[in-house]
Amino acid sequence: NAGVMQNPRHLVRRRGQEARLRCSPMKGHSHVYWYRQLPEEGLKFMVYLQKENIIDESGMPKERFSAEFPKEGPSILRIQQVVRGDSAAYFCASSPGDGDSNQPQHFGDGTRLSIL
Amino acid sequence: GDSVTQMEGPVTLSEEAFLTINCTYTATGYPSLFWYVQYPGEGLQLLLKATKADDKGSNKGFEATYRKETTSFHLEKGSVQVSDSAVYFCALSDPGTGRRALTFGSGTRLQVQP
Numbered sequence: 001n002a003g004v005m006q007n008p009r010h011l012v013r014r015r016g017q018e019a020r021l022r023c024s025p026m027k028g029h030s031h032v033y034w035y036r037q038l039p040e041e042g043l044k045f046m047v048y049l050q051k052e053n054i055i056d057e058s059g060m061p062k063e064r065f066s067a068e069f070p071k072e073g074p075s076i077l078r079i080q081q082v083v084r085g086d087s088a089a090y091f092c093a094s095s096p097g098d099g100d101s102n103q104p105q106h107f108g109d110g111t112r113l114s115i116l
Numbered sequence: 117g118d119s120v121t122q123m124e125g126p127v128t129l130s131e132e133a134f135l136t137i138n139c140t141y142t143a144t145g146y147p148s149l150f151w152y153v154q155y156p157g158e159g160l161q162l163l164l165k166a167t168k169a170d171d172k173g174s175n176k177g178f179e180a181t182y183r184k185e186t187t188s189f190h191l192e193k194g195s196v197q198v199s200d201s202a203v204y205f206c207a208l209s210d211p212g213t214g215r216r217a218l219t220f221g222s223g224t225r226l227q228v229q230p
Binding site: 004006031033035041042043044045048055056058059091093095104105106107108109110 | 120150152157158159160161162165205215216217218219220221222223
């Protein structure tokens with residue numbers, strides 16, 4: 001499967017635990033985006049990363065949330081000390097690294113995070 | 117800032133009916149416009165796109181025309197099928213702002229009955 005791969009598909013955490021969401025971009029893509037979708041709502045941008053760099057984190061909550069895209073391996077979205085309000089679907093998207101900023105973003109199937 | 121407004125759903129149609137889902141936008145620069153579709157339990161799939169005024173994006177019988185004068189990008193299909201039942205999202209990217217983030221509408225759920 002050459003698409004955007006996210007895992008796990010479903011993640012259950014208790015309040016106060018940490019959640020780690022992983023995303024492997026499409027082959028040949030070097031730009032990664034994370035979005036959050038609350039129930040019955042559209043997707044809200046969180047963060048945009050290139051390898052080893054955070055380019056735009058204007059949609060990230062100031063506390064408890066962090067993201068990385070290391071030189072090797074998948075991108076990780078990390079949520080510390082989760083709260084009930086973090087329950088949502090988290091989608092990763094990727095796009096090619098070169099040139100045209102109008103290149104469409106390709107989405108994974110998401111990680112559905114549930115906080116007990 | 118940039119924003120996208122879609123008609124609220126759900127939209128319920130009979131098979132072979134004509135579909136229109138309205139989408140209007142506000143943007144700082146000259147945005148590119150997209151329609152994505154989300155089937156239950158899945159991620160978003162790009163349905164079509166348009167990058168400049170009067171461009172028409174089309175795919176799988178769906179069409180949308182970039183109307184700069186009315187800041188709209190309405191989605192249409194002449195004859196819907198049960199398999200078109202999904203949530204449809206209008207979105208824009210605004211290269212003029214230097215940001216690559218997509219701005220999404222809230223989504224419109226389409227239900228097609230046999």
